[in-house]
Amino acid sequence: MTARLLLCSDLDRTLLPNGPQPESPDARARFARFVSRPGVVLVYVTGRHRELVEQAIANYRLPRPDFVIGDVGTTIFEVTQNGWHLQQAWQAEIAPDWAGLEHADISALLAGNRLLRLQETAKQNIHKLSYYVPLDVDQVALLDDVRQCLVKHHVNASLVWSVDEPAGIGLLDVLPARANKLHAVEFLMQHCRFSYTNTVFAGDSGNDLAVLSSAIPAVLVANASAEVRAAAQQQAAALGNSSRLYLAVGGLLGMNGNYSAGVLEGVVHFMPPTRLWLDRQGTGQAE
Numbered sequence: 001m002t003a004r005l006l007l008c009s010d011l012d013r014t015l016l017p018n019g020p021q022p023e024s025p026d027a028r029a030r031f032a033r034f035v036s037r038p039g040v041v042l043v044y045v046t047g048r049h050r051e052l053v054e055q056a057i058a059n060y061r062l063p064r065p066d067f068v069i070g071d072v073g074t075t076i077f078e079v080t081q082n083g084w085h086l087q088q089a090w091q092a093e094i095a096p097d098w099a100g101l102e103h104a105d106i107s108a109l110l111a112g113n114r115l116l117r118l119q120e121t122a123k124q125n126i127h128k129l130s131y132y133v134p135l136d137v138d139q140v141a142l143l144d145d146v147r148q149c150l151v152k153h154h155v156n157a158s159l160v161w162s163v164d165e166p167a168g169i170g171l172l173d174v175l176p177a178r179a180n181k182l183h184a185v186e187f188l189m190q191h192c193r194f195s196y197t198n199t200v201f202a203g204d205s206g207n208d209l210a211v212l213s214s215a216i217p218a219v220l221v222a223n224a225s226a227e228v229r230a231a232a233q234q235q236a237a238a239l240g241n242s243s244r245l246y247l248a249v250g251g252l253l254g255m256n257g258n259y260s261a262g263v264l265e266g267v268v269h270f271m272p273p274t275r276l277w278l279d280r281q282g283t284g285q286a287e
């Protein structure tokens with residue numbers, strides 16, 4: 001019987017070597033061969049919207065995934081030879097959080113707030129409302145205002161605040177509470193009938209922490225910062241999931257554990273028999 005694996009990976013600075021640390025020369029090619037095996041279902045989990053995911057796949061010559069969890073968990077696409085197919089079942093799963101309201105309705109509710117400036121159309125979708133916010137505002141008071149306005153209309157939203165450092169601007173995402181990476185990965189596990197024994201997640205940064213510290217076996221790539229490493233270990237321990245978190249250190253096939261090398265290292269850690277999939281690559285042995 002073919003061994004099955006649901007491999008869910010973040011893109012930026014996890015699979016994509018777009019951080020300051022070096023990438024092992026063969027890592028991405030090995031990764032591509034590894035996931036081309038029958039039985040592997042490959043999922044990209046990212047804050048990027050569809051066009052930016054397609055751009056990353058092309059620019060970095062990544063393998064075509066089977067699914068993409070995009071827009072910070074607000075969309076799931078199945079990707080086949082015929083194209084990208086938005087998973088309506090996921091839309092139906094997250095829609096109740098917004099009490100049936102959609103992008104246009106919520107943006108109308110918040111239109112009176114002059115600190116919020118809508119981001120470009122490509123960064124918005126039915127269940128994702130994204131704003132630019134000046135960095136010098138009282139963040140706590142602003143989030144409080146937004147939250148109060150939404151609660152009044154029975155909207156259960158998560159407010160995700162981040163900073164675009166190079167541009168010097170704050171970013172605020174208003175999302176259905178259930179639309180996050182962790183819940184989306186769990187949804188796909190159920191949808192594709194995978195369990196904790198044959199699912200692995202890989203990530204590198206703060207927005208991956210909820211999955212890294214969950215019961216889903218997860219690897220933190222070696223290029224992650226010391227702060228994220230400490231936070232992931234602490235949160236996983238607090239939730240009793242320390243054994244489900246692996247920190248890549250390098251060494252697998254002489255690779256450094258950064259980016260895709262770390263992803264492979266994590267899979268081999270949680271599913272040791274898959275080590276053989278890598279050994280057979282070099283010998284040209286067919287299976």
Ligand SMILES: [Mg+2]
Pocket residue numbers: 010011012013014203204205
């Ligand atoms: Mg990342």
